[in-house]
Amino acid sequence: MKLLAIxxxxxxxxxxxxxxxxxRSIRNAPELAAAESGTLHLTSSAFTHGSTIPxxxxxxxxxxxxxPALAWDEPPARTKRMLLVMEDIDTPTxxxxxxxxxxFAPEPPRIDEGELTADNARFTYLPDHRNRTGYQGPRPLPxxxxxxxxxxxxxxxxEPNTTAATELESLLPLLMGHVLASGHLEGTLRG
Structure with missing residues (x-):
């Protein structure tokens, strides 16, 4: 892999x-605009907002x-599901x-370190940009x-309908008007 980086x-x-x-971030998708003005304070014990991801x-x-471990405030009482998306806004695409x-289910209001694996039954994954599921960590282009x-x-x-939507883009229209609150956390890594 070092040769590939070179x-x-x-x-x-x-x-x-x-x-x-x-x-073009998912954060700006009109389908994910909060129907209410709820904010979730999203944090990680691994890094602070704007700092380097270990x-x-x-x-x-x-x-x-x-x-990484993630934690957030208690979501609104009417919350049935949580949606977590991780993206790299600096890809040359x-x-x-x-x-x-x-x-996933709204309780508990945290994800432990290493918990976002493809085989963890707590989570229902939608394929990423390379058709993979589970956590795919940062690796900026060298x-x-x-x-x-x-x-x-x-x-x-x-409750998102997975039979009607098998990828995030097809799920978004089904979420219009169903977002009660949202949170955001950003970390960086240098390529």
Whole structure:
């Protein structure tokens, strides 16, 4: 993997100015606008908002791909499901790279370190941008600079219909008007 990083470094330098950007973030999807003005304070014991994500939470040649611990406020009483999305807004692509999308029961209001595995029955995963499920940690393109990884959490007053939606894009229309509160946490990693 180290050889791959060395080979990709010139490509990362060449693409430094190309980034998906925050305007195309899932955070701006009109379907996920909160029907109420609820806010969830989303935190991690591994990193603070805007700081570097430790390499133990990175993937490929950088780290062992262990999901970070996450915690949030008690969601509104009518919450039936939580939706967690992790994305990289700095990928050199047309839209941010989605590293994970999962929904789950609202209790307990936390996810323990390493809990976001593909085989954990607590979570129902939607495939990421490479058709994988489970947590896929940060791995910015070598030489591309700092990437911003965003964790978005939504409290939903409905149970998403997985037979009607098997990927996040097809699930979004079903969530319109069902978001009670949301939270946001951002970490960075330099490529």
């Amino acid at each position: 080979l990709l470094y010139p490509l990362g330098l060449l693409l430094r100015g190309k980034r998906a950007g925050s305007t 390499l133990r939470h990175a993937t490929m040649d950088l780290g062992p791909n262990i999901s 047309a839209k941010p790279g989605r590293h994970m999308a999962a929904y 030489g591309h600079g700092t990437h911003h990884y965003q964790f978005h959490l939504y409290a939903l007053d409905c």
